[in-house]
Amino acid sequence: MKRLLFFVPLIVLVVLGVYFAFGLQRDPQVLPSALIDQKVPEFDLAAIEGASQGLSNADLMGQVTLVNIFGSWCVACRIEHPFLMELKANNVIPIYGIDWREPNRQAGPAWLKKFGNPYTRIGDDPRSEGAIAFGVTGAPETFIVDKRGVIRHKFAGPITREIWERQLRPVVQKLRSDS
Amino acid sequence: MIRFSAALILALGLLIPFQGAQAVNPDEVLADPALETRARDISQELRCVVCQNQSIDDSDADLARDLRVLVRARLKAGDSDDEVIAYVVSRYGDFVLLRPPVKGATFILWFGPLLIVIVGAIGLFFYFRRAARDANAQKESR
Structure with a gap:
């Protein structure tokens, strides 16, 4: 019995080793969102150049929506963009955009003109007010907001078809079937 | 020997922390020095979520800048220090606190x-x- 005591440090080491090995697999850039199951915080963004409507938290009520943070400077946004266009073309879900930190007023509209505009409404966010409201740390980030304006899911990184099918569509479907 | 001393002095010089490095831009600074001091204190407690091991007071990241401006705007609007910190935590979670609660x-x-x-x-x-x-x-x- 006394002998076994000598193995305690070894056991502790192994347990910690396994724990840390798993911990290292985590991407430290992906933060757990503090806003899941919280109402979208108040924000009110002006329209981008050439558009008449901006975006505020009041617009995100009444239906299940996607809120997508993007910017013309954001390379990964370019990757997911064709898929967002496809969602738009098939009328899958309304996508609301937050155009984050454009270098100038023309950059965002020019980008959308060139690659297409998948957004129902867009808010211009030069000072990160919208981004901070959503607790965004980088672009692209996408949130699923339910009918009552509650944030239900956060996805950081470009949306691909696989991610949509596996992670996002099931959440959207479930939220739609909920009362 | 002289060469050795010179190397030693150089090496010791490297140990002196760089005091000059500061991210806060002159145009962000509040006119009221008391409010600015509070803003600096709060900023040093908040993690920059882009660079993660820096406070927003240290960081040059755009998002850190916008957070600094937001902290100052809320202080000007009359928030207490705790209210400002609670506001940021409500969006980013405890993770933004450099000193975990x-x-x-x-x-x-x-x-x-x-x-x-x-x-x-x-x-x-x-x-x-x-x-x-x-x-x-x-x-x-x-």
Whole structure:
């Protein structure tokens, strides 16, 4: 019995080793969102150049929506963009955009003109007010907001078809079937 | 010898922390020095979520800049320090606090080292007590 005591440090080491090995697999850039199951915080963004409507938290009520943070400077946004266009073309879900930190007023509209505009409404966010409201740390980030304006899911990184099918569509479907 | 001294002085020079490096831009600074001091104190407690190991006070990242401006805007609007910090935490979670709060989930983080020291001290106490007893027993048996 006394002998076994000598193995305690070894056991502790192994347990910690396994724990840390798993911990290292985590991407430290992906933060757990503090806003899941919280109402979208108040924000009110002006329209981008050439558009008449901006975006505020009041617009995100009444239906299940996607809120997508993007910017013309954001390379990964370019990757997911064709898929967002496809969602738009098939009328899958309304996508609301937050155009984050454009270098100038023309950059965002020019980008959308060139690659297409998948957004129902867009808010211009030069000072990160919208981004901070959503607790965004980088672009692209996408949130699923339910009918009552509650944030239900956060996805950081470009949306691909696989991610949509596996992670996002099931959440959207479930939220739609909920009362 | 001279060469050695020069190298030594150079090496010691590297140890002096860089004081000049500062991210806060002149146009962000508030006119009211008391408010600005509070803003600086708060900023030093908040993690830059882009660069993660810097406070927003240290960081040059755009998002850190916007957070600094937001902290100042809320202070100007009359928020207390705690209200400003609570506002940022409500959006980014406890992760933005460079000093994690003491609560259930962080108990091991805060008191784990102390627990290890206590367990170690107890272990040492029993070890030395037995060693002394063994030494005594040996003396008596002689």
